[in-house]
Amino acid sequence: MTIEGLGSADAGGRAGLAYERRGCGPPLVLLHGLGHRRQAWSAVLDLLTPHRTVIAVDLPGHGESPPLAQTAGQGQSAIRAIATQLFAFLDEQALDRPHIAGNSLGGALALIAGARGRAKTVTALSPAGFWAHGWQFGYARAVFKSALLAGPFTLPLVPALARSTLGRYVMDGPFVHRPARMPPEQAAADARAFFTAREVVSAVLAAQVSFTEAVPPDVPVTIGWGTQDRLLPPSQARVARQRLPHARFVRLPDCGHVPMTDAPGLVAAVLLDGSAGN
Structure with a gap:
C-alpha cells in the first residue's frame, strides 16, 4: 500500500488538519470518533485502498491536528465548529462532494456534510446525535x-x-x-x-446535541450499528430510522461502538458498498 500523501497542521487561517491519503479510485474521507485519531481506521485501510483514494483525517483538537479554532466556536456548538473546520479542509484539498464515512462523532459529521451538500454519499457507523432515552x-x-x-x-x-x-x-x-x-x-x-x-x-460534551438536519434523498446514506455497542446502544438506530427515512441500515453483528477493530472485513465491505455508484 503506497502512501500518496501526508499532511499536517499549518498556520495562516487554514484548517490545516493532519491527514493521510492512500490508495486509488474515488475519494473516500474517513472521520474518527470523539477522543480518537485517524489511525482508528488502520485495520480496514488495506481493504479499502485498492478501490478508493482514502483520506483519513485527524479532527480538530485530535491526533496531530491543531486545536479547535476559537473563532469557529463563536455562536456555534463544538460539533458545528468542528464541521466548519472540516469543510475548510475539504476546500483545501479540492474535494468536491467526496464520499464521506465516519464513526460516532465522525458519523454525525458525515451526516452534517451530507445535509449541507458536501458529500456524495454518507456512511455512518454508530453516529452520535440520535438519543433514544434522556439518560x-x-x-x-x-x-x-x-x-x-x-x-x-x-x-x-x-x-x-x-x-x-x-x-x-x-x-x-x-x-x-x-x-x-x-x-x-x-x-x-x-x-x-x-x-x-x-x-x-470536554467542549463537545458540554451540551447535548441531536442530529435533526435533513439529508437530501439524492444523497445515499448507509447507517451501520454494532449489535454490542455499549456506548451508543442499538436502540438509537430506531431514532435514526425516523429522522433518516431514506437511509439504508446495516446490522454489525458482534461489533462494539468502534467496529473497525472488531470486524475489519465487514466494516470495509459496508464502506465500499455505501460509497459505490454515483
Whole structure:
C-alpha cells in the first residue's frame, strides 16, 4: 500500500488538519470518533485502498491536528465548529462532494456534510446525535468524563495495561467488543491520544446535541450499528430510522461502538458498498 500523501497542521487561517491519503479510485474521507485519531481506521485501510483514494483525517483538537479554532466556536456548538473546520479542509484539498464515512462523532459529521451538500454519499457507523432515552447522553458523557479524570493516574500505567489482554479490556471495553484483537501498540497510542484531546472532548460534551438536519434523498446514506455497542446502544438506530427515512441500515453483528477493530472485513465491505455508484 503506497502512501500518496501526508499532511499536517499549518498556520495562516487554514484548517490545516493532519491527514493521510492512500490508495486509488474515488475519494473516500474517513472521520474518527470523539477522543480518537485517524489511525482508528488502520485495520480496514488495506481493504479499502485498492478501490478508493482514502483520506483519513485527524479532527480538530485530535491526533496531530491543531486545536479547535476559537473563532469557529463563536455562536456555534463544538460539533458545528468542528464541521466548519472540516469543510475548510475539504476546500483545501479540492474535494468536491467526496464520499464521506465516519464513526460516532465522525458519523454525525458525515451526516452534517451530507445535509449541507458536501458529500456524495454518507456512511455512518454508530453516529452520535440520535438519543433514544434522556439518560443516554448522560451515560455517554459520564464514560468520557470518567476516563478524562482517570487520565493523570492511568497514563503512567498505559504501556503495561496495553500489553495485557485484561488491561485492554479495562481501557477499551466501553468502545470495542473484542479489545483482545487490538494490537498493544494501538491500544497504548489510542489512550495517549484520548488524553491529548481532552479539551475538545470536554467542549463537545458540554451540551447535548441531536442530529435533526435533513439529508437530501439524492444523497445515499448507509447507517451501520454494532449489535454490542455499549456506548451508543442499538436502540438509537430506531431514532435514526425516523429522522433518516431514506437511509439504508446495516446490522454489525458482534461489533462494539468502534467496529473497525472488531470486524475489519465487514466494516470495509459496508464502506465500499455505501460509497459505490454515483
